[in-house]
Amino acid sequence: MRARWITTPITAAGLTTAAALMPPAASLGAGALGGIALWAAANSAPEKKIGRWRVALPLAGATALEAVTAFADPGLPTMLPAAAAWCGGTILLWPRRPKRSTTAPASTAPAETPVRVPQTFEAFLVSLWEEHIGVSIAPGTRLANIDHKGGTAFSAIIVGPAGQPVPKIDLRELAAALGVGQECLKLRPISGASPNLVRLICGPPAAQPTTLEEMWQLQAAGANGPAPNTIILDHKATDAGVRLMLERTDSEPISINTRRLATRLDVDDPTRIVVEADLTRAVVSLYDTHPLESVREATIEDLTVADDGTIAIGVAHDGTVIRIPLIDPTGGALHSFAAGCTGSGKSVLAYLVIAAERLSGIVSWVGDCQGGTSLPEVEGLVDRYATGVEGVVAMLLDLRQELRWRTAVMAQMKLGNIADAAIPPFPYLSVSIDEFNMIGRHPDQKIRNLAREIVEDVVSIGRKVGIGFRILGQSLLLKDLLDSNLIREQGRTGFAILLRVMSEMTKRKSLEGFVEDPSLVSNIRRDLGGTTIDDVFYGREKARISSAGMGYALSDNRAVLMRVFHTTAKRARALLSHGYTPVLGERPYPVTTVEALRTLLAPKGTAAARGDKAEEAKFAEDLHGEPLDQPETAGDDGRSIADAIVAVLAEEGEPMRRKDLIAAVASLLDCNHGSVDNGLKMLVDEGRLIKPGRGMYALPN
Template sequence: MSTMPTRAKAEMAAYGASAAALAYVPSMESLPAHATVAAVSGGCVWWLYRKVKTRDFRRTIRSAQRMLGPVTGGAVYAAAAIVPGRPWWEPVAALGWGAAMSAALPVTRSTWTPPETFTAAYPPGFRGLVMRLWDDAEVAPDTRLENIEQTLSPAHPDFTADVVAAAGRPVPRIDLVAAAAAFGVPVDCVTLDEIPGTGPGRMRLTVAPTTRRSGGSLEDMWAQKVARPGGAIPDSSIVRVEQFPATGDLPARGMILAQVEPGEVARVSHAQLCSAFGVEAEELRLVAESRGREVLVTLYESAPLKASRRATRELLTLDAYGRYTIGTAHDGSDAKVHMQSAAGTLHGFLVGVTGSGKTVCLALMCAAWALAGLATWVTSARPDAQMSAVGRHIDRQNAGPVPTWWMLKAAIALMDIRGEINAERGHDFSAHSPYPGLVLVLDEFNSLVGDDGLGDDIAQMTDVLAREGRKFGIGIVFAGQSLNLAKLGGEASLRDQVQGGIGVVLRIANSSGGIAARQATGGLAGDADLAAIPDRFNASMSLMDRMHGITDDVPGETTQGVGHTVTGSGATMMRSLYVHLPKDGSPDGLPEIFPEDGSINCLTAREIDALTDLGLWHDWTMPPPSGKDNGQDDDGQGAVLGTFAPPPLPNQTRPKATVKDKVLAAVTGQMTAKEIRAQVDAAAGTVRNALSDLVAEGRLHQVDHGVYAPVPASVGTAPQDD
């Protein structure tokens, strides 16, 4: 009794008093006593019934144990009250009930364990299991395990722990056979080492059955399969190994930092690296990033890029370093790209097959340029409904070799026009220039330069813009399923111009990484070894499963948008942001990422007027003039380069009226902006700017938002400065 808790002693006393009451009170026929016992017993039964309905059986059993006394006591009381008189068995039943309840102690038994059956409390999970096995085996009495960490993953039993002795005492000699028996592993899977910087009172225990079964430690595997000559990363060595648990949508991962000797550059074979770690490349679980002589290898428990993130204006807005977020990197961070390279170019490239997410990436880029104040002209080999939707939010968008020829022709003429502005300002293009940056997107570039009639001219003008457009704020972005720059002169120099800008490589045709990636990008990806992107996650089936006849007809999730951002020789695996571009004609999500006020960036009035005077500012659908008609040589150089004063096209009269004059002539009554744009032969952005200028000059009256009318005669008109 001296070791019994006070609560248990109080409960036993209560049972004794209740037993004495049960022996005499039921025969007194006292209605208040009967009602009290009935209420207590009935309440306990009702409470137990509610616990049963919760289906939490563990708590139900514990509640039943605690309610055992009142319920059984009420039954004994009812039996004694129902039988008339005072039979001999009533005191015996009451005393027997009291003795049984005292022996069981139902109320406190669930929270109290007698000292002779006391067991030590261990933390839950793997750590508690390891500590209990160590204590039960008594490998080294008076020692304990601390800092228990699983080394591979939560699914593997490999772990390390610190063996800690009592204060002031060293860790005793530990028999490795006994330690291996404690955890049920082979003896050669257990090692005990000193911990640098600590005394003999703490030792490092390592238990690695999985690693040993696979042929040795991680360092041994790395030396045999990765660092060997001809291996995945020849002549490399491990510098550091880290493990990180799962967080949010990011699965658990292990990371290995390796490096090669000074003076060497790390060469990575992604396919060989996957084979060394026993994973399939199609799983997209292993990512290798190289920077000079260092390589960071990340192995995930599952593919980290299955979830896509919706694009927002905030993500596509430039940060303080001139970058915008185009996707999510494999480690969960933002995949950012620079709008301008370190050299100040706006060039870049985007490569991806049909269905890889290339159009979505182009839409993201156009939105980021629009939010940064840049004007955008987009052309492609053939009309595309999704790019036409993007075209409603940018200055110019068209398809075909003829519009591409006119677009490039106007852009080269624009260099001369902006050259005059630069001379007036005393500097080349910068944030202080009075004209906006201009990005030309050439989608399906191979088809455009392969056109029989205009392909050579398109290639030549593209080459000029790529080399000389920087100081005039004009950039070129090449896009397509693959890029062939052989028709552009001086490919090495062109690569130097483009590589520093934005580079995105999505899934490429027949990709096997390495050389295939360099060929698909026309060398713009440099020496970056890009992991092959399958069309679906886990799309392939193992040969062993095929051998056993196992079939799985459930397709994996699409990898649309999964690819790499490339800068120079560095690449980062990522998944691009998502914006809704429907294929059924339903509303798209583009208004959510382009400027909120719906404004469209376009050229300045001075530039448009100058291009109009040169006969280059129209709908760009008429056939281009022939160089021979202007007395040029057969090579047609004069039609492309030289001084930009081409003769009027046949049956074409140069317009002398400005866009503002056309708008004033079109507005004969109250009209909406849409009705005005339909009657004025000019770009939508140009008409919008002209309307704003005319209202500011007092030459046009704005009745309501988007509604305009002529200025009343009593008000008069301002002098015309145009």
């Protein structure tokens, strides 16, 4: 304001002086204009008066000076004092600028809601949750205990509605509201806290993996991943894919879920991922396409037994040849097991093994429980061929006679194992039973019990006398027919192959005892590279590649993905026909027919009702090698088998398992197991023994 009091008079004086020096006519014109300006300034709006006064006053002053000079002597000395006097008056008359009002002018515009601008990240998050997330995404919730870790990273606790758990929150919607990637968000329950509280963790944006090791850690090796707490020790590329050597980083056994791993790695067929593991390390093979889409046919050379007793039966996923043992050159015969559903390739496997036995001079007995429809090509090319459940059980009765006869011969020769003989006293005998599970489903319990008794005896002691037993069935779930531990123990000495089965549960149960972790093994699909879910939805047709013959060779607690050599029925018969048919020749026991089996298992009184006890006893002696009433015959110590059973149970003082009781009595009296078993049944029927549990026997008191 003070600057205006100085500069304004100077400006006015200059203008006045200039006006005074004008010619009279010009001064009069300026005066007229000054009067008009004074009138306009007086009637102007307040905010315009100051500017107009600045122009009007000098012009009006020029008119006044012109009037003064009319009476005075014109000249510069007269004009200057007049100009000075005018300037002084101008200062006094200079209008004042109106004072600014400290009150804001009233506004007619509608009032606006003030916008709250949070000053901190925590305040912003709380505001966002209250106004949006807690209303539409997680209704009724609020955020507490926010811990900002920098950038968009934070942790907090979501508090649910009073007395209610935190509602289910869609991470996709929550990520969109927070403006972060969905993979950055995690919801975790709070240990020991109410479901009303849930921890929210928002991590920094995940960096994209640039190496194979980083990809594995991100996709698979997390605590909840398909291969938790594992690292890649080494890797190598192959023509078919890549192989990884993994190791578990903590003290737990390695565990890899192939189905979940296939999902994480976007692999459409889990069997393209092959896992072989020991306790803490594993080799994972990732194939671009299925490695076993096709295999070659078997040759005579493949099926010829090598010096180590093995034959080539198929190809592993990595191209190596799979060899399985037929005999143990140092331990005798071997027992083996193969399981697979209809169409899985069991029959082809059986044909190849039987052809190898013919080439090697091993006598083959074959039982087809399905009435001759499973292995029809072997009829006439093996020493013994039985069809139907009853026909197979009749053959098993003769197998028991063969077992006892061989045991007696080797005892006379003081030979502990057939493998120890320079010249074996008899050829190796291999018995294959296809669709073995059908025996367990037979309606006659006597059939089931008899088959179980014989097979357990053969599997337990057959190896040392040169008798091997091979079971082929829908699964290895044989607990109703055989002791599961016995199956697995003997399967480890021979071979066990699991082909495609009907369900994940059947696969898992069949693998128990053969591999440490059944989850490492994927069930085989019926078709390879076949119809996908997209094809089903859109109705697209694709060529199907059968997986018949594909399965796992089980050995050393490992499951190796493999495929049996391809063959056709014509080719199988050609392989079976090669060479000659090894036979046992004449045996010191009669061949049991189905009719003889039915007579044996007929209800009591069939022969006894005619009072022909001698005939019944004679038939039983021919069939079993001992009379029916042998349980009451005396042992070397003068006691009957029944008395010995009672004495052993009394001495034990508690219930005994059937297997242990039979072994104890047979050892005490030097008698066979079948006689003791008959004695047990008789004592139970008479009420002198009770069965407190499955397979358990005890005295009534």
